[in-house]
Amino acid sequence: MKKTRHTTDQIIEKLRHADVALGKGQKVPEVCKALQITEQTYYRWRQKYGGMAPEMTKQ
Template sequence: MKRSRFTEEQIIKILHEHEAGLKVPDLCRKHGMSDATFYKWKTRYGGLEVSEAKKLRALEDENTRLKRL
């Protein structure tokens, strides 16, 4: 699976910038991403803090590992 160019911390920071009032096209141009990527992140990471995102990633990794067994 392809790794993201952005970490969870960076994604959450970008989403907080949007909540602070920046428009989506401006954010996408600033960070070099597409609108679809932004909205995908918003559905996945919207409302999360950095610590919660790390827990989510750990649970997903564990789930993947258990499915392989």
């Protein structure tokens, strides 16, 4: 499996999609599979970027 690097904006966008899907009742493993990331990556990103908006990354 090829490793890909995501930009901060891409990470925040994926976290937004995850929040929407989780709000609709999907489980974390299902959401991660749809986003093509591991659960470990999801939780790490959520911890690091969870409350950020894309505008905050430009600073």
